[in-house]
Amino acid sequence: MAETALAIESLSFAIRGHTILRNVSASIAAGETWSVIGPNGAGKSTLLKCLMRIHTGWTGRVRLDGCDMSRYSQRQLARRVAYVPQPGENQRFPYTVGEFVRMGRYAYSGPFGTAHSGDRAAIAAAMKQADVERFADRTLHTLSGGERQKVFIAAALAQGADVLLLDEPTAFLDYRHQAEVAEILHSINRIAGATVLSVTHDVNAAMLTGGQVLALRDGAVAWTGPADALACEETLERVFGASFRFLDDPVTGLRLVAPQGVAP
Amino acid sequence: MKRYAWLPIFLLGSCAVVLCAPFIGDRPISWDALFRIRSNDPDAQIFWDIRLPRACLAWVAGAGLAAAGMAFQAMFRNALATPFTLGVASGASFGAAIGVRLGIGAAFLGLSGVSVAAMAGALLAISIVYGLTRLKRDCSAGTMLLAGVAVNFFFSSLILLIQYTGDVYDTFRILRWIMGGLHMIGFEAPLRALPFVAAGTVLLAAFVGELNLLTVGEELAASRGVAVGRTKTLVFLVVSAMVGVIVSICGPIGFVGLMCPHICRLLVGPDHRRLLPATLLFGGAFLVVCDTIARTAFAPTELPVGIFTSLLGGPFFLWLLLKPRRDAALSAG
Numbered sequence: 001m002a003e004t005a006l007a008i009e010s011l012s013f014a015i016r017g018h019t020i021l022r023n024v025s026a027s028i029a030a031g032e033t034w035s036v037i038g039p040n041g042a043g044k045s046t047l048l049k050c051l052m053r054i055h056t057g058w059t060g061r062v063r064l065d066g067c068d069m070s071r072y073s074q075r076q077l078a079r080r081v082a083y084v085p086q087p088g089e090n091q092r093f094p095y096t097v098g099e100f101v102r103m104g105r106y107a108y109s110g111p112f113g114t115a116h117s118g119d120r121a122a123i124a125a126a127m128k129q130a131d132v133e134r135f136a137d138r139t140l141h142t143l144s145g146g147e148r149q150k151v152f153i154a155a156a157l158a159q160g161a162d163v164l165l166l167d168e169p170t171a172f173l174d175y176r177h178q179a180e181v182a183e184i185l186h187s188i189n190r191i192a193g194a195t196v197l198s199v200t201h202d203v204n205a206a207m208l209t210g211g212q213v214l215a216l217r218d219g220a221v222a223w224t225g226p227a228d229a230l231a232c233e234e235t236l237e238r239v240f241g242a243s244f245r246f247l248d249d250p251v252t253g254l255r256l257v258a259p260q261g262v263a264p
Numbered sequence: 265m266k267r268y269a270w271l272p273i274f275l276l277g278s279c280a281v282v283l284c285a286p287f288i289g290d291r292p293i294s295w296d297a298l299f300r301i302r303s304n305d306p307d308a309q310i311f312w313d314i315r316l317p318r319a320c321l322a323w324v325a326g327a328g329l330a331a332a333g334m335a336f337q338a339m340f341r342n343a344l345a346t347p348f349t350l351g352v353a354s355g356a357s358f359g360a361a362i363g364v365r366l367g368i369g370a371a372f373l374g375l376s377g378v379s380v381a382a383m384a385g386a387l388l389a390i391s392i393v394y395g396l397t398r399l400k401r402d403c404s405a406g407t408m409l410l411a412g413v414a415v416n417f418f419f420s421s422l423i424l425l426i427q428y429t430g431d432v433y434d435t436f437r438i439l440r441w442i443m444g445g446l447h448m449i450g451f452e453a454p455l456r457a458l459p460f461v462a463a464g465t466v467l468l469a470a471f472v473g474e475l476n477l478l479t480v481g482e483e484l485a486a487s488r489g490v491a492v493g494r495t496k497t498l499v500f501l502v503v504s505a506m507v508g509v510i511v512s513i514c515g516p517i518g519f520v521g522l523m524c525p526h527i528c529r530l531l532v533g534p535d536h537r538r539l540l541p542a543t544l545l546f547g548g549a550f551l552v553v554c555d556t557i558a559r560t561a562f563a564p565t566e567l568p569v570g571i572f573t574s575l576l577g578g579p580f581f582l583w584l585l586l587k588p589r590r591d592a593a594l595s596a597g
Contacts, residue, residue, distance in 0.1 A: 052487045069458055074489050074491045076489075082487065093479070093480050095534060112469055159489075191447065
């Protein structure tokens with residue numbers, strides 16, 4: 001059993017009296033892949049933002065390598081945990097890809113924004129890993145959604161963190177880019193040994209990714225377990241409030257789900 | 265490095281503007297006045313005691329206002345955010361008007377009472393605007409500009425109230441000062457503004473990395489390691505104090521903080537490591553040129569420079585507002 005990278009202990013969060021997360025607990029081992037699933041509004045994105053401390057003021061305890069997260073400054077946290085936001089149209093920044101990935105090195109910069117000696121190597125490695133080297137001089141707003149998502153992953157990788165949080169990393173991407181992003185995440189996890197936590201609303205994606213699953217409903221943990229145990233009618237119905245059918249893929253032997261409608 | 269190839273040009277250009285502007289005017293001055301510093305020659309006196317200090321004041325004020333505009337634009341992620349549109353300048357005017365009306369003469373930390381009152385007014389205004397956008401959780405141009413407009417109206421009516429209750433002398437002083445002017449004699453005024461603009465510049469230079477990340481969004485900035493709340497509070501405080509001091513000396517000179525950062529962004533790109541020096545040098549030179557035009561265009565009458573920059577800035581503002589948006593960060597959307 002690998003050591004625990006991220007221990008979440010009864011994390012609760014409310015915005016203006018409206019509870020979004022209640023008593024979420026999970027123990028995430030180093031090097032694991034986790035999918036956070038659940039219906040819309042279950043608090044999946046909010047959980048990632050709490051872990052990245054984009055949202056502050058939550059209660060409960062999160063330990064990073066056994067050390068309480070409140071003891072990390074935001075800068076120290078960013079060297080250990082990186083975050084990739086949900087792809088969207090508000091990400092058309094005027095920076096070039098090279099400049100944007102370099103900004104991922106903020107947590108290492110010296111006074112007056114001076115560069116760190118490891119910057120150049122880290123940036124080059126991140127851009128190679130995410131396969132965005134050929135865009136280096138292009139401006140972000142000239143890229144397609146799929147290309148931009150890979151650039152965002154490269155910028156997060158440049159942070160040199162060993163825990164990667166991704167919010168719907170393949171949302172709105174075409175099939176080819178979905179596959180490319182999944183491949184990049186897989187290699188980050190396998191080769192670099194990073195802990196990857198990604199939010200998705202797609203049960204099939206979670207099962208194909210493998211690893212562990214954390215299912216949220218109405219801000220609370222509804223189910224947690226290995227991805228291959230997810231294909232259970234009762235579990236999925238409880239999490240999503242919808243009915244599912246199961247199909248066995250004749251080629252891979254993997255079990256896939258097809259939504260069937262509102263649960264009776 | 266190629267990326268900084270523009271820097272010597274900006275530097276030389278900015279210095280040249282400050283040195284050339286004093287020769288231009290109602291009374292042309294021959295170049296050799298430059299070498300007669302302590303003579304009784306009227307040309308030399310006009311050059312050294314009147315026009316050069318004025319050009320220096322215009323440079324310091326222009327650089328400070330442009331840098332303030334740049335910082336506000338990064339933090340509100342909006343190209344229309346400036347000390348003027350956010351109501352900071354009118355807050356400072358209100359503070360200064362109170363200072364004039366109450367006749368605060370006492371100096372405080374080497375600053376006149378009017379300057380301190382103007383700084384306080386500037387801070388009050390930015391706190392109100394920032395508080396309103398936070399309350400609505402919305403930093404869009406609409407909310408921000410409406411908050412700025414509301415603050416502007418509010419402080420303008422308070423200024424009118426102060427003028428109404430004041431005597432003719434105070435009223436005229438306030439009115440004349442609100443038009444924005446740089447007609448000072450001697451180096452005392454530019455030297456009073458310089459420490460604040462210098463301190464603001466050093467702070468902004470220390471925060472170039474944070475400003476870059478804030479222009480791509482607060483959430484992303486936090487995920488990269490920026491302590492967002494602390495950074496914004498500190499930058500707001502220092503920049504507002506800088507604007508307060510400039511406004512207390514020169515009056516609310518509008519639109520420098522709107523036009524200069526935008527033009528520089530087109531020239532050197534959005535990276536604040538380059539944008540900050542470019543904006544300072546360009547903003548300084550810009551206000552010197554505007555002031556030179558304002559005092560020569562209708563010679564022998566001098567136009568207050570604030571009127572002239574607003575005449576330029578109004579159409580520029582509309583152009584920015586109507587321009588089709590191409591990218592998300594720092595557009596006027």
